[in-house]
């Protein structure tokens with residue numbers, strides 16, 4: 127059985143992830159209290175940047191380091207939650223803030239992320255903490271990649287490609303009109 131690797135250093139990977147979570151949760155709270163569009167847009171831009179950097183370092187470094195030791199369904203669920211969040215982020219990035227769905231799209235994104243954080247902090251991170259893994263070394267890798275992403279930019283993800291080629295799909299009524307005018311699924 128793996129020996130637990132105990133560390134309480136603030137730069138260990140798990141603490142870095144939790145600090146990021148606290149930062150975005152604070153931004154979601156600020157958005158809810160914001161009184162004007164200018165303020166809201168600033169908060170959304172900051173939250174999107176934080177979330178993109180955070181998702182990238184988790185996907186590139188943290189998830190691969192722990193995935194094989196943890197429950198597959200739990201890791202797959204985290205992947206799916208990232209996927210949905212990235213779709214919403216890609217849509218928000220194409221919007222200006224004046225659109226009908228803009229504010230509610232960010233609210234749904236924040237609900238999705240709060241749920242994801244609850245699961246990570248409630249299940250994934252406590253399970254990871256018990257593993258015999260050098261979380262200080264992973265923490266260093268997370269911080270280094272974070273710096274690099276903030277300096278050089280974040281790689282374009284599949285969800286951004288999807289949204290930029292298809293467009294924003296958040297009005298069921300508008301989409302159903304579009305569907306009627308386009309190709310049909312073959313009957314089963």
Ligand SMILES: [Fe+2]
Nearest residue numbers: 184204242246
């Ligand atoms: Fe995550």
